[in-house]
Amino acid sequence: MRKIDVHIVADKIKQLLLTSNTDLPQDLLILLKAAEQREESRLAKFMLEQIVSNAAIAKENQWPMCQDTGMAVIFVDIGQEVHLINGDINQAINAKVAEAYREGHFRNSVASPLERVNTANNTPAIIHYQIIEGDQVHLKVAPKGFGSENMSRLYMLNPTAGAEGVVNAIVETVKLAGGKPCPPLVVGVGVGGTVEKAALLAKRSLFRPVGSPSDDDKLAKLEKTALARINDLGIGAQGVGGITTALAVHIESFPTHIAGLPVVINIQCHAARHAEDVI
């Protein structure tokens, strides 16, 4: 067994939260700049120029790019040969999430669901654990703002709905969202499994380099079809009309029940913050 201190795991997560909220990934920046160059709509260009210079200002000053620094969504994939030591991993992670949000001057955006009392330190984080083979711990972190999370949808399609049904669900979700979730979007899609499995697939798909196609040729083709139909909607950056409504569609799939076809569409705004590390 490889022993790993939970505080080392928590410290890495803190660093990932600090950098992901201030530095946009290069893959995303390249697509945003290309969208700005390509755009013909005067108003969409006005918005895209601000998005691109905002990313530079945030990086240079180590400022959060958006005031919605999100709920801290964390995937911890733990090798089965790892023994986590020196305390409760949940407590250790949440303590470092609070530290990251305080030190980074990030907004505390977490509240009790009905009374709406702010927890004042942005915890609890949303932590997903998974056991994998090997003796490493893989960490993925994505601060998630709710302008875009609010526009996400679940469809329980008929098993016969097929690929067309899936693409229709994706396009409908983006159309209903319009300019609200801060387009240009990255659209994460989970197809199959159960309600929660589809949602996790959708969320995880957002960690792929933006615009990298699925390894599965059929899914890669669906991603392309869905992206073309989304950009035909003409919603454009911030909903002002334009040719780039989404930068990419990422689809992940899993076997499902003979009676159903769950589809979750997780909408991600242009500030598609994510970072990962391995211990």
Add this chain to the structure above:
Amino acid sequence: MKVSLPLTKDTVRELKSGQIVYLTGPVLTARDAAHQRLVASIASGEELPIDLTDQTIYYVGPCPAPDDHVIGAAGPTTAARMDKLTIPLLEKGLLGMIGKGPRSTEIAEAVRKYRCVYFIACGGAGALLARNISQVETLAYADLDSEAIKRIEINNFPVIVAIDSYGDSLFA
């Protein structure tokens, strides 16, 4: 086009959907929780902690200010969430709103009826937009922290007229 705040009814009449405008002057910040309190106060006939006459509300919940700044990242939040809580404020004289994204048809109609204006700023450009904010003072609901009502001074703050006082909408 450059526009000074607070807005006047004459200025509002000149604004047309699709215009790029740079705003300078005082605005009030308020989002979900503050709207809920304001509307509850209006419903029970209480006096409001702020005078809304001719004011502009910016839908924003900023990040905490780093040491050498007056405010942290401060971009607009989704305006549609305020749709159900907006008309009572328009009745109290609110003249401008700054947010992001489309509004309901009821709000487009109300913007026409009350001869006011809805601007959009660039969502997700919080670091950039904060550079155009120079003063911050908390006016009410301090317990709401980032959601408190503040008066902030904005300077050449870039927005687009999204719904004008004639009811014309960029999103229609």
